[in-house]
Amino acid sequence: MHSWKVVVAGEGGQGVQALAESLALAAFRGGFEALYIPNFGIEQRGGVSLAMVQISPKAIGAPKFLLADLVVALSARSISRTRQYRGANTIFIYDSSLVKAPEISDEVVGLQAYDTIAPEAFAERTAYHEEGPVKELRIARSIAIPAADMARRELHPRVFNMIILGAIVAVVKMVTLEQVKEALAEKLERRFKADPQLRELNFRALQLGYEQVAGPVHTAV
Amino acid sequence: MPQTARSEQRSFMTGNEVVARAALAAGAEYMFGYPITPQNEIMHYWRRLAPRYQRGFLQTEDELSAGFACLGAVLRGKIAFSATAGPGTVLFQEPLSMAEMMRLPVVVIVQQRGGPSTATVIYSQQEVTLTCFGGNGEGLRLVYSTSSHQELYDYTIKAFHQAWRYRFPTFVLGDGYQAKMREALFLYNPEDRGMGAVPARPLLGHKGSNGNGEPQLHLRNAFSVEEELAEILRKHLADFDEAAPYLEEHEFIGEPGANLLVVAHGIVGRAAREAVEELRREGKKVNFFRPLTLRPFPEKALQQALANSNRSMLVVESAQGQLGSLCRLASGHEALQRFDTFYRPGVGITTEEIREAVTL
Amino acid sequence: MSERSMPRCWNRESKPHRFCPGCGHGLVLKALGMAIDELDLAGRTVFACDIGCSLLAWDFFTFPSLQTHHGRTTPVMVGLKRADPDQIAVAYMGDGGGYAIGLQHLISAALRDDPITVILVNNTVYAMTGGQMAPTTLPGQKTETSPFGRDVDATGIPVKGPEMLKAVVHPEAYLARGTVAQVLKLKKAIQKGLEAQMAGHFSFIEALSTCPTNWRTSASATWAFLEKEMGDYYKVAELMH
Ligand SMILES: Cc1ncc(C[n+]2csc(CCOP(=O)(O)OP(=O)(O)O)c2C)c(N)n1
Ligand code: SF4
Ligand SMILES: [Mg+2]
Numbered sequence: 001m002h003s004w005k006v007v008v009a010g011e012g013g014q015g016v017q018a019l020a021e022s023l024a025l026a027a028f029r030g031g032f033e034a035l036y037i038p039n040f041g042i043e044q045r046g047g048v049s050l051a052m053v054q055i056s057p058k059a060i061g062a063p064k065f066l067l068a069d070l071v072v073a074l075s076a077r078s079i080s081r082t083r084q085y086r087g088a089n090t091i092f093i094y095d096s097s098l099v100k101a102p103e104i105s106d107e108v109v110g111l112q113a114y115d116t117i118a119p120e121a122f123a124e125r126t127a128y129h130e131e132g133p134v135k136e137l138r139i140a141r142s143i144a145i146p147a148a149d150m151a152r153r154e155l156h157p158r159v160f161n162m163i164i165l166g167a168i169v170a171v172v173k174m175v176t177l178e179q180v181k182e183a184l185a186e187k188l189e190r191r192f193k194a195d196p197q198l199r200e201l202n203f204r205a206l207q208l209g210y211e212q213v214a215g216p217v218h219t220a221v
Numbered sequence: 222m223p224q225t226a227r228s229e230q231r232s233f234m235t236g237n238e239v240v241a242r243a244a245l246a247a248g249a250e251y252m253f254g255y256p257i258t259p260q261n262e263i264m265h266y267w268r269r270l271a272p273r274y275q276r277g278f279l280q281t282e283d284e285l286s287a288g289f290a291c292l293g294a295v296l297r298g299k300i301a302f303s304a305t306a307g308p309g310t311v312l313f314q315e316p317l318s319m320a321e322m323m324r325l326p327v328v329v330i331v332q333q334r335g336g337p338s339t340a341t342v343i344y345s346q347q348e349v350t351l352t353c354f355g356g357n358g359e360g361l362r363l364v365y366s367t368s369s370h371q372e373l374y375d376y377t378i379k380a381f382h383q384a385w386r387y388r389f390p391t392f393v394l395g396d397g398y399q400a401k402m403r404e405a406l407f408l409y410n411p412e413d414r415g416m417g418a419v420p421a422r423p424l425l426g427h428k429g430s431n432g433n434g435e436p437q438l439h440l441r442n443a444f445s446v447e448e449e450l451a452e453i454l455r456k457h458l459a460d461f462d463e464a465a466p467y468l469e470e471h472e473f474i475g476e477p478g479a480n481l482l483v484v485a486h487g488i489v490g491r492a493a494r495e496a497v498e499e500l501r502r503e504g505k506k507v508n509f510f511r512p513l514t515l516r517p518f519p520e521k522a523l524q525q526a527l528a529n530s531n532r533s534m535l536v537v538e539s540a541q542g543q544l545g546s547l548c549r550l551a552s553g554h555e556a557l558q559r560f561d562t563f564y565r566p567g568v569g570i571t572t573e574e575i576r577e578a579v580t581l
Numbered sequence: 582m583s584e585r586s587m588p589r590c591w592n593r594e595s596k597p598h599r600f601c602p603g604c605g606h607g608l609v610l611k612a613l614g615m616a617i618d619e620l621d622l623a624g625r626t627v628f629a630c631d632i633g634c635s636l637l638a639w640d641f642f643t644f645p646s647l648q649t650h651h652g653r654t655t656p657v658m659v660g661l662k663r664a665d666p667d668q669i670a671v672a673y674m675g676d677g678g679g680y681a682i683g684l685q686h687l688i689s690a691a692l693r694d695d696p697i698t699v700i701l702v703n704n705t706v707y708a709m710t711g712g713q714m715a716p717t718t719l720p721g722q723k724t725e726t727s728p729f730g731r732d733v734d735a736t737g738i739p740v741k742g743p744e745m746l747k748a749v750v751h752p753e754a755y756l757a758r759g760t761v762a763q764v765l766k767l768k769k770a771i772q773k774g775l776e777a778q779m780a781g782h783f784s785f786i787e788a789l790s791t792c793p794t795n796w797r798t799s800a801s802a803t804w805a806f807l808e809k810e811m812g813d814y815y816k817v818a819e820l821m822h
Contacts, residue, residue: 021403028233028405037402040259040343061495063402063488066573255682256710256726264713265725272729280714280726280736283652283682308632308650339632339650 003056004172005065007085010074012049015161020051022187023168026179027055037063048081055174070171074147074164090139093167095160097148143167145212151205159205166209177210225274226408236399239370239406240330241266243377244302246411248419249328251277251301253290255309258342259397260332263304284309288316291327295320296440298423300381304330306397308339310348310355317390318356322442324457325424326384326391330377333396335567344397345567346487349543352392353516359454361461363391363468364516368490370406373399376513378411381419387464394515396539398488398569465517473526474498475508480581481559482508482530484523484548485537486515489570493537496575505581510534512547520551527552533559537575541566588614590623592643599637603803605790606634608761609702610641612768612788613671617642619768620775626669627661629654631683633675634708634792652682655690658697669778670697677707680716680740687746691783694751698774698784701742704792705811712795716740719814724795742787743820753777755784756820761791762808763817770819789815 006023010016017038024036032055039050052068054060068085073094086092145167151160169180181203185192192199225245234242240263244252252271254264264280271278281287287303294301305313310331320327333348335341354360363383365376377393384391425438444450472490474497475482485493490511497509510526512519527534532555538544541564549560563570563578587596591614600606617623626644630636632651639648649657658670679687679701690697706724707713713726717739721730731739743756750756755777759767767788774784789811793803 024403025233033405034233035402035404037398040397040401060404060491062492062570062572063398064569064571066571254726256677256707256713258710261711261713261725265728268726269728278726282684282716339636339648 002174003058004054004070004174005068006053006055006070006072006168006172007050007068007082008053008072008074008168009048009050009078009082010161011077014049014074016049016074017051018187019161019165020053022180022183023165023172023175024053024055025186026175026183027053029182030175030179032057032174033060035060035063048075048078050078050081055172070168072164072168074161086139088138088140091171092139092142093164093171094142094144095147095164096144097146097150097160143171143213145209147209150208150212154208155205156201159201162202162205163209163212166206166211167213168209169206170210170213177206180206224410226410228410228413230408231405232408233403233405234370235262235401235403236370236373236395237262237332237401238266239373240304240377240393240395241270242408243374244381245270245274245276246374246408247378247381248300248411249276249302249381250299251279251291251294253279253281253287253294253301253303255281255284255287255303255305257284257306257309259334259344259400260304260306260309260330262400263330263332284312285315288313288327288329289319291329292316292320292323292325295325295327296423296425298421300328300385300419300421302328302330302381304332306332307334307336307342307348310351314351314355317362318358319442320390321356321358321361321457322453323440324361324388326388326421328377328380328384328391328393330393330395332400333394341567342397344539344569346396346489346539347541347543347566348394349486349515349538349540349547352394353547359458360516361389361457362516363387363389363514364394365392365470365513366394366486366490366515367399367513368487368511370399370404372513374406374408378416382416383468385420387460387468389461389464394487396488461517468514469517469519469522470513471519471522472511472513473509473522475501475526475529477529479506479508479530480533481506481561481579482510482526482534483537483575483579484510484512484534484544485570485575486512486544489537489539492570492572493575495572496579499572499576500579505579507579507581512544515544515547518547518551520553523548523551524553527557531559532557533561535559535561535563535579537563537570537578539565539568539570589618590614590626590642590644592640595640598641600634601792601794603791603793603800604634605704605761605788605792605807606638606702608764609700609767609788609790610638610673612759612761612764613673613700613771614642615764615768616771616775617644620772622669622775625667626671627658628671628673629658629661631672631674631678632709633678633702635673635675635678635702636709638673652678653686654678655683655686655697655699658699659686659690659693659695662695662697666696669775671775672697672699674699674701675708676701676703676705676715676717676740676742680742684716687742687785688749691746691750691754691785694754694781694783696778696781696783698771698778698786700771700774701785701787702790703742703787703811703815704790704795705739706792706795708792708795712792717815719810722810739814741815743785743818746785747820747822750785750822751782752822753780754782755786757785758787758789758815758817758820760789760807760812760817762789762804762812766817773819787815789817 027034
């Protein structure tokens with residue numbers, strides 16, 4: 001069976017760490033070996049937030065790696081920041097929206113609010129689209145998802161990271177949407193209880209992102 | 222008292238939480254701590270969980286105070302510990318020197334960060350020399366270097382047992398990666414695996430709540446003539462040598478006739494193991510050695526492994542030769558065929574990099 | 582100069598600064614910058630910051646500066662001043678750095694009347710390390726290491742630094758507590774502290790400050806905590822002999 005080395009990067013406040021952690025937790029619940037490691041440090045204030053996840057049927061070696069099987073960039077800055085992890089076999093998912101990423105606030109709907117490493121939530125923002133579309137010939141496949149646009153148009157701006165997570169699940173395949181939903185429900189238990197609509201919104205965003213990659217999925221509702 | 226872990230429970234958590242849970246499971250009674258990244262969450266988890274299990278916590282004014290307070294608690298028979306990193310490990314050397322001299326079984330978890338000085342809060346393997354030999358003495362310490370969350374749990378529990386059994390201050394040497402990453406491990410109650418209670422007992426004081434037979438001692442730490450000190454040290458050193466074979470632990474992968482031995486410890490050991498396993502699958506004759514105890518160092522085992530590897534080694538570490546010098550010392554009198562190094566002070570090392578560093 | 586513009590001695594290349602939005606450190610450093618501008622001391626000042634969020638100010642000014650160790654900024658500046666009394670020595674630290682790990686240095690420098698200026702930022706927590714209890718954490722205040730609220734029976738009462746130092750300082754030393762809620766008043770206090778240093782005496786200014794990140798407060802709640810809770814316990818004042 002395949003194993004996956006994943007890099008997720010974005011601006012502080014985009015929920016990068018939470019997203020990566022949920023992916024790893026879902027894989028763990030699915031019976032795989034999983035390892036999640038955040039980058040952390042003083043420079044986090046204002047820096048790109050980056051996380052690494054590995055999923056494997058076997059014991060996992062070093063926590064960090066040079067080349068990823070999947071790179072996910074949630075912001076323009078993180079597209080260049082993750083360049084070093086992309087090789088000939090790398091799949092690359094990035095947000096291709098025309099709108100700016102959502103700002104953080106105390107009432108975030110997506111994942112941003114729950115505890116990631118503290119300073120992350122206060123990173124500075126930069127212009128979102130300084131780099132233009134991604135044309136990289138070296139990599140295996142590039143998947144552009146206008147997640148922020150879709151979230152704004154169809155759901156709520158703040159769940160754009162859930163759309164990305166849905167797309168990741170469709171690529172990685174070792175975890176199912178169900179497992180990711182369970183992982184989210186576990187992490188966000190209190191907030192989901194307080195606001196059942198939040199749960200619905202996050203799950204719909206996941207589904208939307210998944211379908212962007214896998215095509216429409218017909219589930220009995 | 223509620224049990225600290227459900228038996229054989231597979232869990233997914235950070236290394237800092239693992240340490241806090243291991244200390245609880247081992248029966249640690251008091252933590253004295255001072256904030257420092259990347260170990261803070263050990264303290265946070267302990268602080269939150271401790272009251273539930275009637276365990277104590279005090280945040281002291283600095284690491285000197287945390288270390289010496291541990292000594293005081295240990296003297297009264299309490300299983301006490303602390304956790305620190307970087308500049309905090311430096312400050313711990315003063316209380317730890319006293320612990321060495323007076324054979325006080327204090328346990329300290331070190332989550333290494335970049336140095337020297339404040340440097341980074343992230344990661345390194347630069348606290349090896351400090352942890353093994355940091356005091357103004359002979360390094361009468363027990364040092365475990367872990368490489369996974371399972372080992373972090375197992376050896377944190379073991380550290381308390383060995384510290385009290387052999388009466389040497391004991392370290393669990395982790396690092397920022399281990400502290401902050403999440404992976405799976407089995408939590409368990411030590412009793413379910415046949416481990417008894419940590420053999421803690423009061424070392425000083427009046428007979429009291431701690432039970433019976435407390436010694437009415439006059440403990441001493443200063444000596445007026447050289448010979449007096451020499452005699453005490455001779456005894457401590459003899460105890461250490463005698464205990465060493467029971468304390469030393471290592472991991473070895475390979476067989477006779479290899480061309481090279483790759484040596485790494487801690488988290489780098491994972492990358493090295495993976496690299497060696499890949500190379501072996503490709504038919505390369507490479508062996509792997511990982512000391513689990515850095516003090517006492519598994520000397521005989523390393524020499525045996527070298528004999529099986531054409532007396533050639535490649536030492537890999539996130540420091541500039543701290544493990545390297547331990548290995549050189551332990552490699553014996555016979556000359557080495559090769560002594561290659563891959564040193565990356567303060568920086569993580571990947572499997573890919575080690576593969577490239579191996580030349581056969 | 583107005584309260585809004587940047588002090589002349591601020592290093593423009595390192596702006597915008599690195600503190601979180603709503604952090605009080607920037608305001609304390611603004612007060613310091615204005616004081617130095619007004620006394621025209623930029624050509625003589627050496628600024629040393631502790632390890633804590635103050636370390637983020639290592640290139641904050643145009644004049645020479647350095648980061649030291651957590652808690653050790655005071656003795657480093659004592660040494661520098663003794664080596665060259667013409668330098669104006671400013672030691673900048675947090676409440677953990679000054680009142681916990683570095684307290685013996687602070688008291689000893691005060692006892693010796695070392696002519697340096699110590700500026701201590703009281704934000705009631707260890708901010709850089711993620712919000713643990715500090716010597717200044719208020720009774721009942723929740724932090725990472727007082728998750729059920731600070732229990733003063735077990736951990737003692739919050740320290741009042743200038744009041745404590747008053748017992749040991751030289752009569753002409755300068756002691757004060759200011760707040761980032763009143764930057765101009767804080768600037769005035771720092772100015773007097775620098776003047777005391779120039780007259781050959783120790784000076785110490787505690788600044789009440791904000792840490793919305795670790796307090797987990799909104800802008801209005803941050804300000805309310807500073808002015809109400811902190812202000813009630815820690816009185817803004819000059820403590821003269
Ligand atoms: C010897 C040592 N122990 C611990 C630390 C970790 N440390 C870094 S900053 C800090 C606390 C900072 O708190 P404070 O001084 O109040 O400053 P603030 O961040 O709140 O401004 C600590 C404990 C260190 N750097 N050195
Ligand atoms: S953590 Fe607190 S003290 Fe530090 S920069 Fe942010 S707001 Fe300021
Ligand atoms: Mg503080």
